[in-house]
Amino acid sequence: MTWVGRSAARREDPRLLTGNGTFVDDIHLPRMLHAQFVRSTIANGTVTGVDLSGTLAVPGVVAAFTAADLEMGDITAVLERPPSEFVPTAMPVLARDRVRFVGEPIAIVLAEDPYSVEDGVEAAQVTYEAHPPVLGEEAALAPGAPLVHAAAAANTLVDVSMFATEGIDDIFAAAHRVVRVRSRTGRQNALPLETRGAVATWDAREEQLLVRTCTQVPHQVRTVVAGCLGLGERAVRVVVPDMGGGFGLKCVVGREEIAAAAAALRLRRPVKWIEDRRDALTASFLAREQRYDVCAAFDEDGRILALDADVVCDMGAYSCYPFTAGIEPLMASAELPGVYRVPAYRVRGRAITTNKAPSAPYRGVSRPQIVMVMERVFERAARELDLDPVEIRRRNLITEFPYTGINDVTYDPGSYLEALNLCERMLRDEGWYERKEQAAAEGRFLGIGYSCFNERTGYGSGAFAKRKMAVVPGFDLAQITMDLTGGVTVTTGTMSHGQSHETTLAQIAAGRLGLDLAQIKIHQGDTDRITYGFGTFASRSATIGGSAVARAATKLADRLLHLGAHLLETTPDDVELHDGHVRRRDGGGRALAYRELAEVAYLKANLLPKDAEPGLTATASFDVHGDGTFSNAAHGAVVELHPGTGRVEFLRYVCVEDCGVAINPQVVEGQCRGGIAQGIAGALFEEVTYDEQGEPLCASFIDYKVPTANEIPDIEIHHLETPCAFTESGAKGAGEGGTIGAPAAVLNAVNDALRPTGVELEDTPIRPETVQRAIGAYA
Amino acid sequence: MKPAPFTYHRARDVAGAIALLAELGEDAKYLAGGQSLVAMMNFRLARPAHLVDLGGLRGELAYVREDDGVLRLGALTTHHQVESAPLGPDFAVLREAMSWIGHLPIRTRGTVGGSLAHGEATAEWCLLAVLLGAEVVVQGVGGRRTVPAEELFLGFFTTALEPEEMIVEVVFPRPAPHAALTEFAQRRGDFATVAAAVDLDAGRVVLGGVAPVPLRVPEAEAVLARGGTFAECAEAAAAAIDPPADGDGGAGYRRALTRTLLVQACEEAMRR
Incomplete structure (x- = not known):
């Protein structure tokens, strides 16, 4: 039976939908302490004193530690680039003398219950010498600006001019038309429903620190825990339970889980840290605050001749591990041309550091912005050259x-x-163009907008090496073991935080082995169960992890064929796998059930062929040595703007996507819908804002306006299929496309609707007030 | 996001709860549905030393009684109970307005009396009480008194209630067959950026989100009284107010919303 391509029901769902999942916060251990953090109340300054005596006097508080008490190494992420291009900065696990954003952890408090620990945090006395905060691009780059990190001149962590086509200035000078787009996007929070958290325990018998945490990258967490605490990697085990989302925010290593692990090691008691929503909104990892200044040269037929871009990304106070502050500017610089034939290109990408919570990858990483900018470039050029925006x-x-x-x-x-x-x-065909005309005649504001884009997925070590990361993610591993009952356990180095690996990876293995999904167990998220892995991010699991699973399954299938042929006294070429059996292709003789083969492999090794190893295990790896594989999609949005309120109402949203062979179309559609919802959130709703002292103004969902199901329209999804030539299943990644395409389609639709007013909006999020003002001024 | 320590008390009857609160002093708070107070306690923005839980009084204080053009709501009646009550056309405005309050789970816990006592300036019950001239029955150590809704709200989260006084009943004394409430917030269920309510029978106009309290707008009411158009009424309201600016919009935007929403509310009220 073919499993790939079927919308098999998610095997995770019965557990998760009945409340039987086990998340980090569901873990309760005897003698477990609860941890929270004393956090900086100022955005920039020197800590002159930390007095924890009041904390220690709170009933229920067991201990409290500062950086000096725990002696932990710093977290430092590195790009192997010259000092002119990259400045490494250390992120201490707990701040020592300097604090760089409101919410930065200064001390960890441990108590017998989650209430007392907050009383303990409240009782801590920290004194500061406050400095003026650096809160945006203008302030950061101003001559003589205070420095967030002494080593980073001009508050610049990354400054890379990745491309500069010779003669590009001449092309601009001679061009028929030059359009310019300047755009800003608001700071956002990836906002997994499950906040960050960890439960750390010292296991005396194993002489091992067991860290259960919700991370997308278990092995990278192990490396940083071991490094910061001075332990061998074998003395650290990272185990990931069920996860309620990550979206990139959990593919970097945070400080709090390291501090919790250090406290567990010191106190020899289990320590639980669960981030509350306020900390998740203000003191976690953020993303997306970028500024673009882009010029594009066109000929009279609307063909683009050259592209010149200046990109500045506000990465907040620290470089995230392992990606560094280069994650956003380098992605933007490498991918800006997108799906278009751009003959000449110049780009400068910078990461600046400011007194805000640091940035981490967030679903799409810079591509929501670069697609928005490019699609605006073509919309503008179409207007100026009087061309249809789709035709151009x-x-x-x-x-x-x-x-x-x-x-x-x-x-x-x-x-x-x-x-x-x-x-x-x-x-x-649905008549939206006629409806738009009719609406305009009635003085209503209806607009149609598109986005057209690709999404690089399956970043292998080759692609990451081009970034010059000191840690080069890329390959992944899979191991498959058949047990005595003829079923298999697949262990993967990828880590589902909502991607349905228990279903999709099982579908891949099932097809190769002639098994039913019920006979396959997927195991993920345990550093002691697989040699290494890079986890799940950058839409890599189906392409890279899935290919590793396919290869391991093929190896195991080969062993089954050899063993079956031996027992059936024929050659491997004359047998095949079918429905859990090895049988002769000519239909002769008896079919051998897998459990019979397994019995021989484990319990009757005397019957094995001479050259065969006992047991039935196969391991395989997969990496992408080229530039990865590109999914693509087009989005179409129809909106109506309400003049009296500025509300943007969705009348229609369609998505045509191509992620190669969809292993499970229903899972792909879920990825698209969730992604589009987050894209709409960025276009119209969410922004992390600060007051002039650097105090975050979004401490709850009252102010951080994540949209709900009420605000997200029905989304229709169509599939095209251009199989990937080099992944084992033909799949391309599908994790981020929705988020990447939605902001551009929405912004274009809003601008199309605003066309009579002459106003063009380039910044997101677009506030109702902005729309209302544009129309109000026109009317 | 865990509350500061407090002592929990469970009330057995109204008089006992009031006596207890009087004894505990200003550091004590009644707990009704908890949909505002508990969130504020979790942020430690409110830190009562004592909570007196009124959950046990629901049998006594949760009811919807419509009788001869007068509607009486027990203070512990939930929003959802009003939303699903078989109210006639006289008070349909209340039933319809409930859908603006938060989300369904909030409406199944939050109470009429709790919302009025909390006194949030965009809260639907606060607007409706002023709009419909409600009489708020409160009980203290000295017995009961009736506070007209218009005199209940003194300022930002500040009411005319004494610390130990408990709202026990809200009386809507006259039918309002041609009244409506509407609002705008970017997300459904949020606190309104601006809320507009109108009672065409009584000629009342009340706005939320434009002042520290639910605001009657006499200038707009005068337009209705002299038979002006709804647009003129809305324009008069927008000119009369001095709204605040925050992340949801500036003063100009709130005026624009006032124009839009008040016309909508008037038209909706007409259609009833």
């Missing part, structure tokens, strides 16, 4: 593959033009 895209889309772009990236085949055409045809 058609003239510039990459249509022949493989295509090596000006950004030195080779794109594998995709369906860029087909996706855009189908998306447009759907909206035309």
Whole structure:
């Protein structure tokens, strides 16, 4: 039976939907202490004193430690680039003398219950010498600005001019038309429903620190825990229970889980830290605060001739591990040309440091912005050249593959033009263009907007090496073991935080082994169960993790064929796997059930062929040595703006996506819908804001306006299929596309609706007040 | 986000609860549905030393009684009970307005009396009470008294209640067949950026989100009284107010919302 391509029911759901999942906060251990943190109340300054005597006097408080008490190494993320391009900065687990954002952890408090620990935190006395905070690009880059890190001149952590086509200035000078787009995007929180957390325990028998934590990258957490605490990696085990989302925020290593582990080691008692929502909103990892200044040269036919971009990303107070503050500017610089044939390209990408909570990857990483900017470039050019906005895209889309772009990236085949055409045809056939005309005649503001984009997935070690990261993620491992009952356990180095690996990876293995899903157990998130892995981020699990599983399954299948052929007294070429059995292709003789083979492999090794090892285990790895594989999609949004309130109402949202072979189409659609919801959130709703002292103004969901199901429209999804040539299942990644495409489609639709007013909006989130003011001024 | 230490008391009857609160002093608070107070305690923005839980008084204080053009609501009646009550056209405005309060789980816990005592300036019950001229029955150590809703709200989260006084009943003394409440917030269920309520029978206009208290707007009411258009009424209201600015919008935006919402509310009230 073929499993790949079927919308098999999620095997995770019965457990999760009946409340039987086990999340970090569901772990309760005898003698467990609860940890919380004394956090900086100022954005920038020197700590002149920490007095924990009041804390220790609170009933229930057991201990409290500062950086000096625990002696932990710093977390330092590194790019192997010259000092002119990258400045490494150390992030201490607990702040020592300097604090750099409101919410930075200064001391860890441990108490018998989660209430007393907060009383203990409240009783701590910290004195500061406050300095003026650096709170934005302008302040950070101003001459003579105070420095967030002494080593980082001009508050710049990354400054890379990745491309500069020779003669580009001449192209601009001679161009028929130059359009310029300047855009800012608000700081956002990836906002997993489950906040961060950890339960750390010293296991005396194993001589091992067991850290249960909700992370996308268990092995990287092990490395940092071991490094900061001076332990061998074998003395640290990271185990990940069920997770309620991550979205990139949990693919970096945080400070609090290290401090909790250090406290558990010191006190020899289990320590639980669960981040509360206020800390999650203000003191966790943030993302997306960027500024673009982009010029594009066009000929009279609307063909783009050159692209010149200046990108500044506000990465907050520290570089995140292992990606560094380069994560956003380097992604933006490498990928800006996107799905278009851009003949000349110049880009400067910078990461600046400010007195805000640090940035980490968030679903899409810079691509929501670069797609928004590029799609705005084409919309503007279409207006100025009096071309249809879809037609101008058609003239510039990459249509022949493989295509090596000006950004030195080779794109594998995709369906860029087909996706855009189908998306447009759907909206035309449904009559939205006529409705838009009619609305305009009635003085209503209805707009249609598109986005057309690709998404690099399956970043292997080759692609990450181009970034010059000291830690080069890329490959992954899978191990498959058949047990005596003829079923298998698949162990993967990837880590589902909502991606349905228990279903999709099982589908891959089931197809290769002729097994039913029920006979396959997926095991993930335990550093003691698999040699190494890079976890789940950058849409890598189906492509890289899935390919490793497919290869391991193929190896195991091969062993089963050999063993079966031996027992059936024929050759491997004459047997096949079918429905849990090895049988002769000619239909002769008896079919051997897997459990019979397993019995021989484990309990009757005397019957094995001479050269065969006992047991039935296979291990395989997979890496991508080229530039990865590119999913693509086109989004179409129809909105109506309400003049009296500025409300943006969705009338229609369609998505045509191509992620190659969809292992499980229902799972892909879930990824698209969730991603689009987060994209809409960025376009219209969410922004982390600060007052002039650097105090975050979004400490609850009252102020941080994550949209709910009420605000997200129905989304129709269509699939195209351009299989990936080098992943084992033909799959491309599907984790981020929705988030990447939605902001551009929404912004374009809003601007299309605003067209009579002459106002063009380039910044997100678009506030109702902004829309109301634009229309009000026009009326 | 765990509350500071407090002592929990469970009330057995109204008089006992009041006596207890009087004895405990200003550091004590009644706990009704807890939908505002508990959240504030979790943020440690409110830190009562004693909580007197009124949950045990629901049998006595949760009711919806419509009789001869007068509606009486027990103070512990939940929003959801009003939302699902078989109210006639005289008080349909109350039932319809409930959908603006938070989300369903909040409405199943939050109470009429709790919302009025909390005194949030955009709270639907506060607006409706002023709009419909409600009489708020409060009980203290010295017995009962009736506070007209218009005199209940003194300022930002400040009411005319004495610390130990408990709202026991809210009386809506006259039918309001042509009244409506509408609001705007970017997300459904949020505190309104601006809320507008109108009672065409009584000629009343009340706004939320534009002042520290639910605000009657005499200038707008005068337009209705002289038979002006709804647009003129809304324009008069927008000109009369001095709204605050915050992350949800500036004063100009709140005026614009006032114009839009008041016309909507008037039209909705007309259609009833």
